[in-house]
Each structure stands twice: as C-alpha cells, then as structure tokens.
Amino acid sequence: MNEAYIFDALRTPRGRGRADGSLYEVNPVDLLAGLMTELQQRHDLDTAQVEDALIGCVMPNGEQSGCIAKTAALRANWDWQVPGVQLDRYCGSGLETVNIAAAKVRSGWENLLVAGGVESMSRITMGGAPGPRDTKPDMVFQLKPVPTGVAADLMATLDGHTREAVDRYALQSQQRAGHARASGYFDRSVVPVKDANGLTILKQDELIREDTTLEKLGALKASFQAMGELGGFDALAQMKYPEVEKVRHIHTGGNSSGIVDGASLLLVGSEQKGRELGLTPRARVVSVAAVGAEPTIMLAGPAPASRLALKKAGLSIDDIDLIEVNEAFASVVLRFMTEMQVDPAKVNVNGGAIAMGHPLGATGGMLLGTLLDELERRNLKRGLITLCVAGGMGIATIIERV
Numbered sequence: 001m002n003e004a005y006i007f008d009a010l011r012t013p014r015g016r017g018r019a020d021g022s023l024y025e026v027n028p029v030d031l032l033a034g035l036m037t038e039l040q041q042r043h044d045l046d047t048a049q050v051e052d053a054l055i056g057c058v059m060p061n062g063e064q065s066g067c068i069a070k071t072a073a074l075r076a077n078w079d080w081q082v083p084g085v086q087l088d089r090y091c092g093s094g095l096e097t098v099n100i101a102a103a104k105v106r107s108g109w110e111n112l113l114v115a116g117g118v119e120s121m122s123r124i125t126m127g128g129a130p131g132p133r134d135t136k137p138d139m140v141f142q143l144k145p146v147p148t149g150v151a152a153d154l155m156a157t158l159d160g161h162t163r164e165a166v167d168r169y170a171l172q173s174q175q176r177a178g179h180a181r182a183s184g185y186f187d188r189s190v191v192p193v194k195d196a197n198g199l200t201i202l203k204q205d206e207l208i209r210e211d212t213t214l215e216k217l218g219a220l221k222a223s224f225q226a227m228g229e230l231g232g233f234d235a236l237a238q239m240k241y242p243e244v245e246k247v248r249h250i251h252t253g254g255n256s257s258g259i260v261d262g263a264s265l266l267l268v269g270s271e272q273k274g275r276e277l278g279l280t281p282r283a284r285v286v287s288v289a290a291v292g293a294e295p296t297i298m299l300a301g302p303a304p305a306s307r308l309a310l311k312k313a314g315l316s317i318d319d320i321d322l323i324e325v326n327e328a329f330a331s332v333v334l335r336f337m338t339e340m341q342v343d344p345a346k347v348n349v350n351g352g353a354i355a356m357g358h359p360l361g362a363t364g365g366m367l368l369g370t371l372l373d374e375l376e377r378r379n380l381k382r383g384l385i386t387l388c389v390a391g392g393m394g395i396a397t398i399i400e401r402v
Contacts, residue, residue: 001106001107001108002105002106002107002108002111002270002271002272003105003106003270003271003284003285004101004102004103004105004106004268004269004270004284004285005105005268005269005270005271005274005281005282005283005284005285005402006098006266006267006268006281006282006283006284006285006368006372006399007043007267007268007269007274007279007280007281007282008039008042008043008266008267008279008282009189009264009265009266009267009282009365009368009369009372009373010035010038010039010189010190010191010264010265010266010369011035011189011190011191011262011263011264011265011362011365011366011369012031012034012035012190012191012193012202012261012262012263012264012362013190013192013193013202013203013204013205013206013262014205014206014207014258014260014261014262014356014357014359014366015122015193015202015206015260015261015262016122016206016207016258016259016260016261016357017120017121017122017258017259017260017261017357017359018122018259019122021122021206021260021261022193022201022202022206023120023122023193023201023202023261023262024122024123024261025195025201026120026193026201026261027063027120027123028057028063028064028068028118028119028120028123028124028261028263029063029068029071029072029075030072030075031118031120031193031261031262031263032055032068032069032072032116032118032263032265033072033073033075033076034076034191034193034194034263035116035191035263035264035265036072036073036075036076036078036114036265037076037077038191039114039265039267040076040078043267043277043278043279044278045267045277046079046277047073047078047079047082048079048081048082049112049273049277050078050079050082050112050113050114051082051083051104051110051111051112051113052082052083052084052085052101052104052110052113052114053069053070053072053073053082053083053084053085053113053114053115054069054084054085054087054097054100054101054113054114054115054116055068055069055072055084055085055086055087055097055115055116055117055118055361056086056087056088056089056092056093056094056095056096056097056116056117056118056361056362056364056365057086057087057088057093057117057118057119057360057361058088058090058091058093058119058126058360058361059119059121059124059125059126059360059361060086060088061124062123062124063120063123063124064118064119064120064124067084067085067086068084068086068118069084069085069086070082070083070084070085071084072084072118087100088361089290089389089393089395090360090389090390090391090393091326091328091358091360091363091364091387091388091389091390092290092364092387092389092393092394092395093117093360093361093364094115094116094117094264094361094362094363094364094365094366094367095363095364095365095367095368095385095387095395095397096290096364096395097115097116097117097364097365098115098116098266098268098285098364098365098368098397099285099288099290099395099397100115101113101114101115101266101268102268102285102288103288105268105269105270108270111269111270111272111273112267112268112269112270112273112277113267113268113269114265114266114267114268115265115266115268115365116263116264116265116266116362116365117263117264117359117360117361117362117363117364117365118262118263118264118359118361118362119261119262119263119359119360119361119362120261121259121260121261121359121360122259122261123261126259126360140236143295143296144236144237144239144240144295144296145236145295145296145298145391146228146233146236146237146296146298147224147227147233148298148299148328148329148390149223149224149227149251149256149329150224150227150228150233150234150237150247150249151237151296151297151298151299152224152251152256152299152328152329152331152332153222153224153228153247153248153249153250153251153331154237154241154244154247154296154297155297155299155300155329155331155332155335156248156250156251156329156331156334157244157246157247157248158241158244158297159331159334159335159338161250161330161331161334162250163218163250164214164218165330165334166250166251166255166329166330166331166334167214167217167218167254167255167330168214169255169330169333169334169354170217170254170255170330170354170355171212171213171214171217172351173327173330173348173351173352173354173355174208174209174210174212174351174354174355175210175351176348176349176350176351176355177205177208177210177350177351177352177355177356178208178209178210178211178351178355179210179350180350180351181204181205181208181210182210185350185373185374185377186204186205186350186370186373188373189369189370189373190203190204190205205356205357207258207260207355207356207357208351208355208356209355210355212254216254217252217254217255220252220253220254221252222249222250222251222252223249223251223252223253223256224249224251225249228247228249229249234246234247236296237296240296240297241296241297250331251329251330251331254354255329255330255354256328256329256330256354257326257327257328257329257352257353257354257357257358258353258354258355258356258357258358259357259358260356260357260358260359261359262357262359262362262366263359263362264362264363264364264365264366264369265365266365266368266369267279268285281402282372282376282401282402283372283375283399283400283401283402284399284400284402285397285398285399286313286315286382286398286399286400287309287310287312287313287315287397287398288309288312288395288396288397288398289305289306289308289309289312289395289396289397290305290393290394290395290396291304291305291308291393291394291395292392292393293388293389293392293393293394294392295391295392296392297392298388298390298391298392299328299329299331299332299335299388300335300388300394301387301388301389301392301393301394301395302325302326302332302335302336302386302387302388302394302396303335303336303339303340303394304394305386305393305394305395305396306336306340306384306386306394306396307340308396309384309386309396309397309398310384310398313398315382315398317340317341317342319382320342320346320382320383320384320398321346321375321378321380321381321382321383322346322349322371322374322375322378322380322383322384323342323346323347323348323371323383323384323385323386324347324348324352324367324368324370324371324383324384324385324386325337325347325348325352325386325387326352326353326358326363326364326367326386326387326388327348327352327353327354327355327358328353328358328387328388330354332388333347333348333352336386349374350370350374352367363387364385364387364395367385367387368385368397368399371383371385371399372399372401375399375401376401380401381400381401382398382399382400382401383398383399383400384396384397384398385397385398385399
C-alpha cells in the first residue's frame with residue numbers, strides 16, 4: 001500500500017470574526033484562493049497534477065456555498081481540470097479532508113491532492129442554518145441536543161472541573177500562543193492575507209491576548225448560563241444525566257474558543273508523485289480515526305478517537321511526542337488529558353483555539369500544520385491531532401516526520 005505524505009501545510013492568520021475584524025472585508029473564496037496561489041508559487045506546482053481539492057466548511061451558505069473548493073481553485077487560476085468537493089464534519093471538517101486525502105493516496109487511485117478548510121465567521125454567522133436535529137420537536141425530545149457551550153458546562157460539571165481550573169488552562173493557552181507568535185514559531189505556515197493591490201491586510205493572528213490575567217478571566221460572566229437555564233437546555237441535559245442536580249456554568253468568552261475567520265491548505269500525495277514534481281515530504285500520515293460520542297454531552301470524542309488511531313497504528317500514547325487537542329472549550333482538553341493520562345507539557349505547546357480562535361472548517365488543517373512545524377522545530381518524530389465534533393463525534397490523525 002502507498003504511503004500518504006504531507007508535502008506542505010499553509011494557513012492564513014486568524015482574523016477576529018466580527019465586522020471590525022481585519023478579515024471581514026475578505027470574501028471566503030479569496031481567503032482560500034490566496035493559499036492556493038501561495039502553494040503553487042512555493043513549489044512551482046503544475047496544478048493540472050492535482051487530482052482533487054477537498055475543502056471543509058461547516059456553514060456552506062451564501063459566499064461559502066456552491067462548492068467553494070472548486071470556486072477557489074478557479075479563482076486562483078489553477079488548471080480547470082482540478083475538481084473540488086466541499087464537506088462538513090462540523091469542527092472536524094478540516095482534519096477529515098486530510099484523512100480522506102490520505103486514504104485516496106494509500107488506495108493508489110489518486111496521487112496528489114490538496115486538503116484543508118475555510119470559514120468566514122464574520123460574514124457567515126455560526127448557526128445561521130439550523131438543522132432538523134435542533135428544530136424538529138420530535139427529534140429534540142428523542143435526541144436531547146444542547147448547544148455546545150451548555151454541553152461543555154455539563155461535561156465540566158460531570159468531571160468536577162472548577163471555574164478556576166478552566167481559567168488557568170485558558171491563561172496558559174494565551175501565554176503559550178503569545179510566546180509562539182512573538183518567537184516566529186508560526187511564520188513558516190502563516191501566509192499573510194493581502195488585498196487586490198498587494199497590500200497586507202493581516203499578517204499574524206489577531207485574537208491573542210497574551211497580557212490577560214487570571215483576575216481578568218475570572219471577572220468574565222458565564223456565556224451559556226442564560227441559554228441553559230432560561231432556554232431549557234439544562235433541563236434537557238438533566239433528562240439525559242439525572243445524576244446532575246445542577247449544571248454549573250463556568251465557560252466564558254475567555255476559556256472558550258474564539259470566533260474567527262481563516263483558511264488552511266495542505267498538499268498530500270504519494271512518494272512517486274512527489275519525486276516526479278520535486279516535492280520534499282515533511283511527514284507521513286500514520287493513522288486516522290473517527291468515532292461517535294454520546295450526542296448530548298457531544299464533546300467527549302477526542303480520547304476515544306485518539307485511542308482508535310493509536311490502536312490502528314500499533315502505538316501507545318507514550319509513543320506520541322506532541323499533541324494538538326482543539327481547544328473548543330477548556331473542559332474538552334482537561335478531560336482528554338485526564339482520560340489519556342498524558343503529560344500536559346506535550347499538549348498544545350503553542351496555545352490553541354482559546355487564544356487564537358476556531359475557524360470551524362479550517363481548524364483541523366491549521367492544527368496539523370502547527371504540529372508539524374513544532375515537531376520540526378524540536379526535532380521530534382511523531383504527533384497526534386484530535387478534535388471534538390458537534391453532534392457527538394471525535395476525529396484524530398497521527399503523523400510522523402520523514
């Protein structure tokens with residue numbers, strides 16, 4: 001079976017996902033097309049050799065609809081023979097594109113693909129297109145879905161995490177991300193976003209608040225309390241978990257992932273195709289996994305997905321040098337570290353989505369690129385990327401440097 005290699009991993013900086021954010025003026029097609037142009041130029045890439053473009057997008061509405069993968073490839077003046085597909089595994093979409101690309105290469109049916117994702121959360125509102133799971137009364141009663149923030153508070157309640165514990169983790173994320181940005185650790189992968197005149201709009205992640213303190217974080221109000229108590233979601237959660245007397249709402253805007261705009265893009269292919277095109281592989285995809293998780297608590301998928309990926313690879317968690325767990329909420333990472341009994345010094349060493357933001361469909365690709373850069377910087381071998389996924393899923397990928 002062919003090995004699937006990662007030749008490069010690029011991303012945009014993350015822009016604040018509001019009307020006053022730096023990337024609000026940029027169409028999501030152009031966010032993605034800019035990375036495609038950069039990838040082509042870096043490698044003098046004959047784009048006719050790319051057999052598919054797999055792009056994750058969680059809110060494929062308006063400017064993000066119409067198979068943005070194909071539209072962006074055309075916008076970047078790539079060869080018109082390159083097809084594209086847009087897919088949605090909620091927050092795991094960007095990593096799922098890499099996993100599918102790797103599977104295609106390993107099958108031998110395709111030899112060069114791009115994967116990644118895009119999300120313009122300032123222009124396309126999160127939750128703007130609710131599905132039947134959230135709107136049909138019979139499905140709500142049967143499935144007992146709650147918003148992700150309420151689910152995070154429910155999980156923290158079940159796990160016994162305090163407000164101080166999640167705030168301390170959030171502070172660490174901000175400090176690590178601030179240090180990494182200042183030290184240039186992201187510079188290899190981050191491609192500045194420019195306007196039509198070539199002027200730089202955004203060069204670095206703009207959400208990081210490295211000067212925050214535990215006191216500032218502690219002063220923030222719980223973000224999901226009213227939603228849980230007045231919206232009836234706490235009662236829905238307690239129907240599923242009757243042992244919970246009261247959901248303790250401890251997640252805030254400071255210890256939850258930020259809303260941002262951004263895109264990611266990776267070049268994945270076979271060894272033979274790499275040799276033909278003069279591409280140097282940076283890592284190989286060792287193993288992938290996706291699992292279902294209990295759908296009310298919803299956010300508990302990273303550990304079981306990681307265990308499955310490790311089992312497929314014949315590895316243990318001790319064989320992993322660095323880990324990226326998407327910081328959807330602080331409680332997600334705290335649960336993962338407890339369940340996997342992993343050294344916290346290996347996890348999210350350059351901060352995460354609490355500090356930099358979570359551009360839904362793009363995040364998985366961003367995490368993989370960040371991990372690969374850090375493995376190279378530290379001269380380490382093997383890494384794991386994992387995300388919780390809305391609706392009750394988890395996804396994981398193991399990579400190894402070559």
